[in-house]
Amino acid sequence: MEKKKVPAKIFKQEVIVFLVVIALLIFFCVASPDFRKYTTILTIMDYSYYIVLMAIGVAFPLITGGVDLSIGTGLVCYSLAGGYLIMFKGWPTGLAMIVSILFGLAIGTLNGILIGVMDLPPFLGTLCTCMITRGLGSICSKNTGISWPTTGQPGSWFRSIFKYETAGGTKIPLGFLWVLLLAIIMHFVLNHTKIGRYTIAIGSNKEAAILSGINVKFYHIMAYTISGLFAALASIAYSAVFKTVLPGTGAGFELEAIGGAIIGGVSATGGAGSIIGTFIGVFVICLLKTGLPFIGLQANWQQIVTGLVLIGSVMVDIIKKKREAKK
């Protein structure tokens, strides 16, 4: 009998991924002098926020054994909707943000109902809402690019949530703190609340959960609602970091988020996962994305390398499962 506790195992996975991040950082710093700059850190941070937020959210459907493909186009859609209200209707930024968040919650809940209640396969259900949100985004923005207030304009306060500029002109990536805080909160939610416990139970043995008298439908929906909520939070981060949001984009963002979650130890077949791990896992992807151009490997290579890293981490998960089954 093995006496190891699983929390310890997951913790180990987090440590391994963290070491990978450190190793990548050292590698890029050694390989490229240009990489060793403060602005690089700022760039990595800018690119990471929205992916981390999406990844934290999508970890929940992944742990139920499902997936949420709608978060990428959803993100752009919520951002366009909020931005449109500011740009063309003169709404205050705060109110527009609330609209974006409600929009995300609604789409997430819709996903949950499609999958948890109407029993659509998660892949298919969220693929449908992926297309729907892409269309809705274009309609909301009347087919034009939308910019949330840029620095200097009234209502641009939200940008300094993520990147704070001191009086001396130094830029501080404050967003990292908020994103880390959210990751810690959601880590706690996954491990210490009913929602988290039942999310894992659904992914691990849905039948047993039903026969234990748990309202599985409700908690199944909640997993997707959380995913929608975090896609909406990601949309705010995205709007704050980038100047213009274009309708029709967003497809593919979800893959980076899902990749990060899986690298961070979320089981590709559900039933187990770690949010802190997910948080660190995303930085593996962000580092590759930002770092590879510094050593002369352009966009195409980034994608290939990211794909290979993903295969590797999924294989680790599968091998682990097989070993457990053999015991």
Next chain:
Amino acid sequence: MGEVILEMKKIDKSFPGVHALNNVDFEVKRGEVHALMGENGAGKSTLMKVLTGIYTKDSGTIIYEGKEVEFHSTREAQDAGIVIVHQELNMVGHLTVAQNIFIGREFKKGIRIDDKKMNEEAKKLFDRLNIDIDPTMTMSDLTVGKQQMCEIAKAISHDAKVIVFDEPSAALTEAEIEDLFKIIRDLREQQMGIVYISHRMDEIKVITDRVTVMRDGCYVGTLITEESTKDDIVNMMVGRVIYEEPKTQSQVAKDAPVVLKVEHLNAGRMVQDISFELHKGEILGFSGLMGAGRTETARAIFGADPKESGEIYVNGQPVTINSPEDAVRAGIGYLSEDRKRFGIVVQKTVAENTTMADLPNYMKGLFIDKKKEREVAKKFVDSLATKTPSVDQMVINLSGGNQQKVVIAKWLCKNCDILIFDEPTRGIDVGAKNEIYKLMNKLASEGKSIIMISSEMTEILRMSDRVVVMCEGRKTGELMIEDTTQEKIMNLATRDIN
């Protein structure tokens, strides 16, 4: 009947902890339908699996067409002409009839699959069986009966000389069974040897020539069907006398209140008009053969499967149970026969599984109170004597008996007063079985009421205060333990319902 085509002599097979086959003899002649009978677990399937190469025998000989043989896979057995028609059909619903029959050995024309030839060949097979099925139909459009005929066609397409039917009539309607018998008689005419495994006494009388009975992994005897009565066969099936300390008297107080009353429950073919009462502190045994509808009845009561009609009263109050959630709220807990699939979450700890059904009571505001959770888990580990290094142990690492205790703890934690144990000791070794029995008796004496579904006669006789017997979705009898005998149960369990 012709000469002997297949002879199995002194077959022996052990699994860890179980002597599954003990010196078993069995033979089939050409042009004979030979019934293989016995209680669940008597060793019929194991014997057939040894024959067809799924299991390797420990000792003994198999003589087929005069030569000693040993098959290492079903494929080898098939090639030699021995095939099984399984109870569960192995068909690909989306393919056509012909594509299914020739799956894995398709006719080819160059690199293309030659569907035309396959359809023609399938048609020839059907002609040989005198059945009318269009080979180009999609399999899932056929009735279960027709699908089974395709399975038979597939079997004889291997040029079979011996066909084993494993409970072929279980899912068929009366008319379909008639058709099946016609086919079997045709095959007998064609001098094939046929093994027919079934629990249905009336079918045995109609279709078979000889009956071989097995019990507890041993060969009991062979009868000529025409010369024997149903009682002869039943006596051979239950002949055993050894069982430990059977209950001779109900332990339930005469005036014990009714805690659960089920009236006219209907849920599909397997649950028809079931009514019974469960008293406080009682262990009510549900006996019957495989497929009698006992698990289906339990799942319908528990709300895991939909009901068509019927009333359920808990402590005299009518309750509506449409989901397991409702059932748990009414104080009913269900321990599934398939623990791994339905009972426990194997990747989680003992503590987490214990509070699974009662988590709302282990919350501190929004958060799970892990300290309290571990305390209660510890309490149940102690009181149920669960063997685990700690409550943080993953349930997957526990033995079957201890996993069962964790499931029991789950329902005790929820404070359920009515517990449905579905095959509580399946896959649990003898020592642990005794512990589970003791535990069930203790729970009953503490005022919990238990429904125990069991296919093991000894378990029913040892544990029950009263026994309900089911057969093919109906309740065929109810016996007080004082006047229960194996023969009475077996008679009720094989009663012909026509």
